[in-house]
Amino acid sequence: xxxxxxxxxxxxxxxxxxxxxxxxxxxVGKTFSLAAGIGAITLYRMxxxxxDPHVNLRDFTYKKHQKRLQKExxxxxxxxxxxxxxxxxxxxxxxxxxxxxxxxxKHAAEHGTEVPLTEKISGIxxxxxxxxxxxxxxxxxxxxxxxxxHVIAGGKDAASAAVNFGLLSQAAAYVLELLDNKTxxxxxxxxxxxxxxxxxREKPEFDLDIVLQVRVxxxxxxxxxxxxxxxxxxxRK
Numbered sequence: 405x406x407x408x409x410x411x412x413x414x415x416x417x418x419x420x421x422x423x424x425x426x427x428x429x430x431x432v433g434k435t436f437s438l439a440a441g442i443g444a445i446t447l448y449r450m451x452x453x454x455x456d457p458h459v460n461l462r463d464f465t466y467k468k469h470q471k472r473l474q475k476e477x478x479x480x481x482x483x484x485x486x487x488x489x490x491x492x493x494x495x496x497x498x499x500x501x502x503x504x505x506x507x508x509x510k511h512a513a514e515h516g517t518e519v520p521l522t523e524k525i526s527g528i529x530x531x532x533x534x535x536x537x538x539x540x541x542x543x544x545x546x547x548x549x550x551x552x553x554h555v556i557a558g559g560k561d562a563a564s565a566a567v568n569f570g571l572l573s574q575a576a577a578y579v580l581e582l583l584d585n586k587t588x589x590x591x592x593x594x595x596x597x598x599x600x601x602x603x604x605r606e607k608p609e610f611d612l613d614i615v616l617q618v619r620v621x622x623x624x625x626x627x628x629x630x631x632x633x634x635x636x637x638x639x640r641k
Contacts, residue, residue, distance in 0.1 A: 425547075425617040433611040442620070521568055521608075525575045532579060536586035545622070548587040551613040553579075553597045558605030569601040572608060587616070 424442050431437040440448045557572045559565030576599050583589045602609075 424620045426620055428616045429614070430616075431613050433609075521571055525571060529575060529578060529582075533582055533586075536582055546587045546616045546618050547590065548583050549590045549615045549617070550583075550592040550596050551615065552611060553592070553614070554611040555599045556605060556609040557599070557601045558603070558608055560606055562603050565601055565603050565605075568608060569599070573599045 427439075427441050427443070429437075429439045436451075438448075438450045439446050553576065555572050555576055557565060557569035559568050576597065580589075580597065
């Protein structure tokens with residue numbers, strides 16, 4: 405009877421592990437963030453979250469505090485000199501970069517070497533489709549939740565802004581269709597997917613927050629099927 409309880413406990417633990425969701429969260433906007441974890445536990449984050457510095461109260465005696473003030477004063481003088489040098493170098497570098505950027509814009513306007521928005525969108529969509537095609541082969545089918553997909557179109561003038569708005573609206577619709585066909589897409593909220601135009605903006609702006617989830621059991625099932633296929637090929641040989 406004890407053996408049955410042990411086996412039941414092991415089976416329950418394996419079932420619990422298989423039901424845990426493996427979560428990947430992608431945030432793209434003014435900053436880029438990628439986080440992966442199991443359930444509510446985050447195992448990996450890029451960029452890494454900064455930890456709070458540890459404070460040791462023994463370092464705050466009167467003598468140590470005076471020494472620290474002297475060191476900080478000397479370091480402050482050195483820092484000011486370095487900052488002045490860096491500021492001057494940064495100013496010169498910024499002026500040079502602005503000149504190069506202006507020359508590149510003139511060259512692109514004269515020779516038409518700037519990559520059109522349509523080509524950029526098609527390249528991004530091809531990459532998204534490739535990822536959504538290949539990942540399920542390794543991990544099983546994902547469930548997808550769109551927390552936020554906000555796109556603001558812009559252009560050099562009103563006409564180009566309107567054209568870019570149409571292109572980005574079509575691209576957003578295509579991405580939603582891809583996610584609906586390739587993943588188990590949860591129905592997004594009415595205000596989570598927004599595409600609008602800003603005629604005062606020259607470049608488009610994106611704010612994305614997408615979460616992909618797959619059960620650990622799906623990964624184990626895929627691993628077992630790959631192992632069985634490998635063993636079969638070895639037996640046939």
